[in-house]
Amino acid sequence: MTEQPSEPAEQPEPGEPGSAPASLIRPQTLVHGIDWPNLFPFTRLFRAFGVAAQPSMLILALAAILTLYVFGQALDAAWYYVSDRVVPGEVELFHETAGGDNFEAALETKRESIRNHYEAYQRSVNAGNPEGVSLDAMRDASIERRDNAIAAAERALDGVSDERRADAERLFDRRVQDAYETTSQDWARLKQINGEGPFATTLKWQTDALNQLVGSLLRLDIDGAVAAIGRSLGTGPSWAVTRFPVYFAIFFAFKIAVLAVFGGALTRIAAVYVARDEKISIREALKFSSGKFLSFVSAPLIPLLMLAGLGLAIALAGLLLNIPAIGPIAVGVGFILVLLGAMVMSLVVVGLVGGFNLMYPTIAVEGTDSFDAISRSFSYLYARPWTLAWYTLLSLLYGAVVYSVFRLFVWLTLSLSHGFIGLFSFRKLEGGREVIPAVWDEAPSFGKLSYDIDFIALSFPQDIAAFFIAFWVYLAIGLLGAFAMSLYFASSTIIYFLMRKDVDATELDDVYMEEDIDDIFGTYDEEEQDAAPADTATA
Numbered sequence: 406m407t408e409q410p411s412e413p414a415e416q417p418e419p420g421e422p423g424s425a426p427a428s429l430i431r432p433q434t435l436v437h438g439i440d441w442p443n444l445f446p447f448t449r450l451f452r453a454f455g456v457a458a459q460p461s462m463l464i465l466a467l468a469a470i471l472t473l474y475v476f477g478q479a480l481d482a483a484w485y486y487v488s489d490r491v492v493p494g495e496v497e498l499f500h501e502t503a504g505g506d507n508f509e510a511a512l513e514t515k516r517e518s519i520r521n522h523y524e525a526y527q528r529s530v531n532a533g534n535p536e537g538v539s540l541d542a543m544r545d546a547s548i549e550r551r552d553n554a555i556a557a558a559e560r561a562l563d564g565v566s567d568e569r570r571a572d573a574e575r576l577f578d579r580r581v582q583d584a585y586e587t588t589s590q591d592w593a594r595l596k597q598i599n600g601e602g603p604f605a606t607t608l609k610w611q612t613d614a615l616n617q618l619v620g621s622l623l624r625l626d627i628d629g630a631v632a633a634i635g636r637s638l639g640t641g642p643s644w645a646v647t648r649f650p651v652y653f654a655i656f657f658a659f660k661i662a663v664l665a666v667f668g669g670a671l672t673r674i675a676a677v678y679v680a681r682d683e684k685i686s687i688r689e690a691l692k693f694s695s696g697k698f699l700s701f702v703s704a705p706l707i708p709l710l711m712l713a714g715l716g717l718a719i720a721l722a723g724l725l726l727n728i729p730a731i732g733p734i735a736v737g738v739g740f741i742l743v744l745l746g747a748m749v750m751s752l753v754v755v756g757l758v759g760g761f762n763l764m765y766p767t768i769a770v771e772g773t774d775s776f777d778a779i780s781r782s783f784s785y786l787y788a789r790p791w792t793l794a795w796y797t798l799l800s801l802l803y804g805a806v807v808y809s810v811f812r813l814f815v816w817l818t819l820s821l822s823h824g825f826i827g828l829f830s831f832r833k834l835e836g837g838r839e840v841i842p843a844v845w846d847e848a849p850s851f852g853k854l855s856y857d858i859d860f861i862a863l864s865f866p867q868d869i870a871a872f873f874i875a876f877w878v879y880l881a882i883g884l885l886g887a888f889a890m891s892l893y894f895a896s897s898t899i900i901y902f903l904m905r906k907d908v909d910a911t912e913l914d915d916v917y918m919e920e921d922i923d924d925i926f927g928t929y930d931e932e933e934q935d936a937a938p939a940d941t942a943t944a
Contacts, residue, residue: 446903449679449913450800454807456675456895457888461687465674466887466894469667474608474883476659481602484652490600491648492516496610499644500636523598526591543595544861547588554584585862592861603649604656610641615889616852622805630801665701668894669694672769675898680770680916693919697768704764704775708757715750719743756783759793765894766901772917785904792907793900800896811888812851815881819849822878844871845878854882 456462484490492498492515502508527538530546558580565573614637621629645653670690677685694701722743725732736743760782767778786793823845844867846859856878858871905911 446906447796447799449903450796450803450896450899452679453800453803453892453896453899456678456899457807457891458811459674459678459684459891461684461690462671462674462891462895463884463887465667465670465687465690466890467883469663469890470883470886472663472667473660476663477604477608477656478602480652480656481604484602485599488649488652491603491606492519493597493601495648496606496640496644499647500640504643504647519594519597522594526595540595540598544592547591547595548861551584551588554587555581558584585859589859589862603645603652607641607645611637614641619805619808622802623809661702661706665698666691666694668765668890669697669701669769671891671894672765672898675895676766676769676916677918679895679899679902680914693769697772697774700768700773700775700778701765702775704768704778705757705761707775707779708753711753712750712757715746715753719746756786759790760786762797762897763901763904766898769898770901770905770916772919781905785901785908788908789904793904796900796903800900804892804896808889808892812854812885815885816849816851816854818881819854819878823848845874854885855879 492512494515495512498511498515499508502511526543530543531538558577562573562577614633617636618630618633621627621633670687670693673690673693674685677683722736722739725736728735756779760779763782763785764775764778767773767781768775771777771781844863846856849856856875858875860868860871863871902913906913
């Protein structure tokens with residue numbers, strides 16, 4: 406007979422005989438999870454990668470970069486006929502000399518070196534007479550020297566016996582390679598006589614500074630990171646204003662307009678996604694930024710105009726020093742006004758530098774104007790400076806990591822393309838070179854994705870192939886720049902939400918939505934229409 410399981414004995418209720426003392430009874434709570442974002446608000450910054458990697462964000466950022474690049478190149482081409490060009494290595498000289506008197510001397514020395522090499526090559530081409538030898542003529546002469554060197558190497562190879570053939574062919578390949586390299590190096594030095602465009606120079610300088618900043622942050626090298634920021638925000642703009650003020654005033658005005666449209670759209674997409682987990686279209690984002698165009702443009706400009714106005718007022722006050730006797734006394738007595746003006750300028754400078762990253766997000770999140778953007782960014786900075794510094798530092802560290810991951814992806818894409826495209830190409834070009842190394846000279850490395858096209862070593866069909874390959878390669882590299890821009894606006898928007906929560910205690914899901922106003926007016930109209938028949942019947 407099977408034994409039936411016994412029923413569990415009933416447990417006595419608390420307080421009944423045989424029950425455990427009430428002091429020993431504890432409530433049972435099941436922990437399903439920890440709300441990390443609310444417990445540690447800074448963890449919300451780690452959403453920046455997901456926000457920045459959205460296709461709509463990358464497309465808008467890439468469009469902004471291409472627009473600035475095309476305008477910069479066009480401005481460089483036009484500036485060639487207007488003013489002096491940039492001497493190669495000029496910004497580095499400006500950085501080393503801190504833009505002082507030594508800079509002009511070092512710059513002139515550099516110009517003289519380039520000029521001497523150019524004239525020496527002219528004399529070598531035309532039997533000691535540099536007159537009438539153009540740059541194109543020297544290019545042709547350099548190519549002719551290369552072809553003669555290759556022809557001499559071929560003649561030397563023809564007379565070699567079979568047993569020494571293998572060594573002779575290796576020597577021939579080295580001679581051909583040396584001939585091409587010598588020609589390329591000569592042409593690179595000769596082209597320096599034309600200088601470089603200000604935009605191209607600035608782009609290279611800022612790109613190098615960004616790479617230095619990312620590398621320093623990954624190594625936790627604070628000194629290196631500060632130096633990189635100084636190179637980007639200090640040396641670059643200082644050199645630009647000193648050497649090409651008109652050029653960069655034009656470019657700065659265009660850049661502000663482009664960022665107002667595309668940067669405003671990027672922050673709008675990020676704001677809606679972070680607050681509501683909703684995605685808006687590129688069209689909606691651009692419609693919003695276009696509608697707020699003047700606000701996005703004027704938000705950073707108003708503080709700059711304030712600085713310019715206060716600085717001009719102080720400078721005009723200094724004119725009193727030119728008045729004999731009474732002038733210096735008046736300036737001395739009223740110097741307190743100069744100090745107060747300078748103090749206000751200092752507050753504006755600190756507010757602009759520290760709060761600039763919050764201006765665009767303010768307009769995108771609140772749907773307000775430039776004055777609210779300036780007010781909130783300044784007040785959040787001065788109300789919680791250490792909190793803002795902590796969020797900014799964490800965003801920089803996190804951004805360096807995810808930027809490097811994205812860069813790794815781009816590098817892997819380019820490396821696989823470079824490695825496999827020529828795998829089954831057995832055809833040799835003139836001089837024994839393979840096709841892919843000729844039109845895409847350098848295999849990309851993680852530290853250097855870009856490369857220079859050695860057009861002087863290519864024939865016309867190879868020029869076309871090299872141009873289009875470079876177009877697509879640089880478009881992929883531009884996608885890396887687009888991610889950096891998208892990540893910047895995404896991180897700035899999240900920081901704004903966190904700062905607003907800390908200072909104003911506003912919920913993180915509170916974001917201005919344009920359709921909310923339409924809904925309000927729509928509801929009002931419906932109520933009015935429903936009430937109209939009843940009013941008519943009563944009448």
